[in-house]
Amino acid sequence: MTTTRSVLAAQATDYPRWFQDVIAKAELADNGPVRGTMVVRPYGYGIWELLQEAMNRKIKATGAENAYFPLLIPESYLQREAEHVEGFSPELAVVTHAGGKQLEEPAVIRPTSETMIGEYMGKWIQSYRDLPLLLNQWANAVRWELRPRLFLRTTEFLWQEGHTAHATFDDARAFATKILYDVYRDVMVNVLAIPVVVGRKTRRERFAGAINTMTLEAMTGDGKALQMGTAHELGQNFARAFDIDYLSSNGQRELAWTTSWGSTTRMVGGVIMVHGDDDGLRVPPAVAPVQVVVLAIKDETVAAARRIADDLEAAGLRVTVDDRTDQPFGRRAVNWELKGIPVRIELGPRDLAANAATVVRRLRSTKTAVNLADLTSTAVAAMDSDQAHLLEQATARQTARITTVSTVDDAVEAAAAGWASLPYDAVGETGEDRLATAGITVRCLQRPDGTLPASEDEDDLTAFVARSY
Amino acid sequence: MTTTRSVLAAQATDYPRWFQDVIAKAELADNGPVRGTMVVRPYGYGIWELLQEAMNRKIKATGAENAYFPLLIPESYLQREAEHVEGFSPELAVVTHAGGKQLEEPAVIRPTSETMIGEYMGKWIQSYRDLPLLLNQWANAVRWELRPRLFLRTTEFLWQEGHTAHATFDDARAFATKILYDVYRDVMVNVLAIPVVVGRKTRRERFAGAINTMTLEAMTGDGKALQMGTAHELGQNFARAFDIDYLSSNGQRELAWTTSWGSTTRMVGGVIMVHGDDDGLRVPPAVAPVQVVVLAIKDETVAAARRIADDLEAAGLRVTVDDRTDQPFGRRAVNWELKGIPVRIELGPRDLAANAATVVRRLRSTKTAVNLADLTSTAVAAMDSDQAHLLEQATARQTARITTVSTVDDAVEAAAAGWASLPYDAVGETGEDRLATAGITVRCLQRPDGTLPASEDEDDLTAFVARSY
Ligand SMILES: [Zn+2]
Ligand SMILES: [Zn+2]
Numbered sequence: 035m036t037t038t039r040s041v042l043a044a045q046a047t048d049y050p051r052w053f054q055d056v057i058a059k060a061e062l063a064d065n066g067p068v069r070g071t072m073v074v075r076p077y078g079y080g081i082w083e084l085l086q087e088a089m090n091r092k093i094k095a096t097g098a099e100n101a102y103f104p105l106l107i108p109e110s111y112l113q114r115e116a117e118h119v120e121g122f123s124p125e126l127a128v129v130t131h132a133g134g135k136q137l138e139e140p141a142v143i144r145p146t147s148e149t150m151i152g153e154y155m156g157k158w159i160q161s162y163r164d165l166p167l168l169l170n171q172w173a174n175a176v177r178w179e180l181r182p183r184l185f186l187r188t189t190e191f192l193w194q195e196g197h198t199a200h201a202t203f204d205d206a207r208a209f210a211t212k213i214l215y216d217v218y219r220d221v222m223v224n225v226l227a228i229p230v231v232v233g234r235k236t237r238r239e240r241f242a243g244a245i246n247t248m249t250l251e252a253m254t255g256d257g258k259a260l261q262m263g264t265a266h267e268l269g270q271n272f273a274r275a276f277d278i279d280y281l282s283s284n285g286q287r288e289l290a291w292t293t294s295w296g297s298t299t300r301m302v303g304g305v306i307m308v309h310g311d312d313d314g315l316r317v318p319p320a321v322a323p324v325q326v327v328v329l330a331i332k333d334e335t336v337a338a339a340r341r342i343a344d345d346l347e348a349a350g351l352r353v354t355v356d357d358r359t360d361q362p363f364g365r366r367a368v369n370w371e372l373k374g375i376p377v378r379i380e381l382g383p384r385d386l387a388a389n390a391a392t393v394v395r396r397l398r399s400t401k402t403a404v405n406l407a408d409l410t411s412t413a414v415a416a417m418d419s420d421q422a423h424l425l426e427q428a429t430a431r432q433t434a435r436i437t438t439v440s441t442v443d444d445a446v447e448a449a450a451a452g453w454a455s456l457p458y459d460a461v462g463e464t465g466e467d468r469l470a471t472a473g474i475t476v477r478c479l480q481r482p483d484g485t486l487p488a489s490e491d492e493d494d495l496t497a498f499v500a501r502s503y
Numbered sequence: 504m505t506t507t508r509s510v511l512a513a514q515a516t517d518y519p520r521w522f523q524d525v526i527a528k529a530e531l532a533d534n535g536p537v538r539g540t541m542v543v544r545p546y547g548y549g550i551w552e553l554l555q556e557a558m559n560r561k562i563k564a565t566g567a568e569n570a571y572f573p574l575l576i577p578e579s580y581l582q583r584e585a586e587h588v589e590g591f592s593p594e595l596a597v598v599t600h601a602g603g604k605q606l607e608e609p610a611v612i613r614p615t616s617e618t619m620i621g622e623y624m625g626k627w628i629q630s631y632r633d634l635p636l637l638l639n640q641w642a643n644a645v646r647w648e649l650r651p652r653l654f655l656r657t658t659e660f661l662w663q664e665g666h667t668a669h670a671t672f673d674d675a676r677a678f679a680t681k682i683l684y685d686v687y688r689d690v691m692v693n694v695l696a697i698p699v700v701v702g703r704k705t706r707r708e709r710f711a712g713a714i715n716t717m718t719l720e721a722m723t724g725d726g727k728a729l730q731m732g733t734a735h736e737l738g739q740n741f742a743r744a745f746d747i748d749y750l751s752s753n754g755q756r757e758l759a760w761t762t763s764w765g766s767t768t769r770m771v772g773g774v775i776m777v778h779g780d781d782d783g784l785r786v787p788p789a790v791a792p793v794q795v796v797v798l799a800i801k802d803e804t805v806a807a808a809r810r811i812a813d814d815l816e817a818a819g820l821r822v823t824v825d826d827r828t829d830q831p832f833g834r835r836a837v838n839w840e841l842k843g844i845p846v847r848i849e850l851g852p853r854d855l856a857a858n859a860a861t862v863v864r865r866l867r868s869t870k871t872a873v874n875l876a877d878l879t880s881t882a883v884a885a886m887d888s889d890q891a892h893l894l895e896q897a898t899a900r901q902t903a904r905i906t907t908v909s910t911v912d913d914a915v916e917a918a919a920a921g922w923a924s925l926p927y928d929a930v931g932e933t934g935e936d937r938l939a940t941a942g943i944t945v946r947c948l949q950r951p952d953g954t955l956p957a958s959e960d961e962d963d964l965t966a967f968v969a970r971s972y
Pocket of ligand 2: 625746747748749
């Protein structure tokens, strides 16, 4: 399938350009007028909506409830947690005028809502009976980015941010870990078909104000790392700053332990970068706004194409009919290829005469003639099979491109083409500085058995290092 | 059911205070820290989510697709449509600083997105084949309000805003009208159980930049009007300002015709004001986050309460179990009463011994003993029946409190206790001025048969006038 190669930069030649080209040609997004902002077009938003539905269902299954907190945060709120304000100050967008007047206190557009939600947790939580308090919101947030890039790092992004308060350190840690595995990892692997390495961030890479940040890292098509989501243990830092305390069952006043966790429209960037190829996007069936396109090649096959589409829809598939027979077939085929629709059914007069259609499996790069009677079962079977295929491909690449090394120098060399894993003892804080000068970061730390370290100071930890987006 | 009357102001005594009390006691929302902003708490957000799902499904059924446009609009965009900027300037929140620097051009937080989306329609639309372009977004918006009120008029609100472009005036009008009836009216009546009077706004009440605004008006418990949604014909005003033109099928360059339409978190305010009573909220089953609460009165009935809840859930109901047997029964009952849960099943040891439970129908104010074996069918039947009951009650009140008069003076008098309807010929622009001095507005105009006027200048139009929120 080389049809589309002329309209996109080749991945091997210019990967960042390929990424931009796919976003433009597949009509996923546009640049907004204010620098770094993004217009998410219907096709890109359709992927986000399906992802969001899956994520929302998993979040609710943990017992967290959705709510909505204001966009505008008084500047003074941020200043109550010293590390937090230091981390976010350079990225803030500030409202100084409103309703035709200068505001007495400037308001910042939320870069994240720990401070806002902390204030209300402080009001709502009185006793141990009010804990845990498990909140989530779907919202926009604004962080002024120096090097914006569509989906990956936009000045405004869409996300869910979860915020919880717990009676104990252990309960907070257990909940943040549950979000990491049962929500984030589950959706990324089983819905987005993206394998992720789950680990703990080093102190240097922690969220501003957290005592621990846990992360899920995906490998992009060019062997870099993409942080797909994070969950933070905030210790009692925000509880102290916002007076989130409770009366324990034995009558003591105690500070709560809080967590926060977020995942953003960046995940759509992950889908593009992990699954895309030189022909364009490849969308996992679970988040494909269109799973099957039935392309009528000529006017006389439009009616049959519609009947086929009805059958496919009745079988629960998301289907569209391409009946633009006044436009060249080749251009239409390329368009669907670029958009990465999993299954394309092409129906011409000769196919129809033979009681058959051509089935193009975009995610497999196959093209076969299929009897009309078998079309629905073929398409239905393709969904699970191709979803699994994408995950296998991405997993195989990830495995192949992680090189095990033992020194920082070797890690720098290996990270030119993929990730490196090495003993964290061989890195340390000075090693992190050296990696940084080569544009490389420690993406996360794992125990030898792949589980989460309880602290960065454990022995025998493995560090995954890579260039990143 | 007078249990809760002590915790709420009575509607008849102080309606605005009652409204605030319900919002606080039913834990629907809180004031945000920046003046006029709102925290939507999980219970209020749960109502919004169900409403949103229903509305989203109807919007998609019209063929409109969801997308997402940036929050921040360059100030210069608004200035391109003269009436639009004049209408919105006093309400804008302006970002002047970001990323630690003063911005070259200030950005406003969207008060609405005609200008932003107009800019992209201008880029995306080339030929008649690209029309109609039917877009919708779920988003937040900010308008600096002088007299904010939770849900009804908040500085930041959540909404959907639809924006469409069409080849002809007729097509634009037909689509805006379809949204008005098939989406908004349908959801308000059939999901929110709120009857609405659908009509055309007068010139004075039009959206800034529109050639026609159509509205749906509900009657609140105190006989005022609440605008529940609007759809605007924008003519070619925004098409001209944003160069939204297309090549017609006969090769001419033509300006498109655009529409916009929106409905907001204000609808939750409508649910409170239309259905609430002196005991608190009454939530229509279709948008009730909890449709049935099973209240275990004593420890020994908790297990049975859980089994009952399982059966109810298996029947498709949204159910919660109240097993807080360490708290007084009365306080728990009042809490569910305030929240307006349609059905409350109370299960005490004596009930259980008699193989029965007490079923309290909040929306009917009835209390009956029901056999355990009949609980599920009783609860399921209550949903449709009580949904219909709320709509009947609200419709009866609306009908009873619209007084037909023939002069502006009589309209002012009648509007002290409800709405008035009178011939629009008897009002005119001077009549509107006189009504305004009495705090009354023309809510909308209808033809004698209740349909939409094609213009304000038609003969024999009926004007509905009222005080409003
Ligand atoms: Zn406190
Ligand atoms: Zn043009």
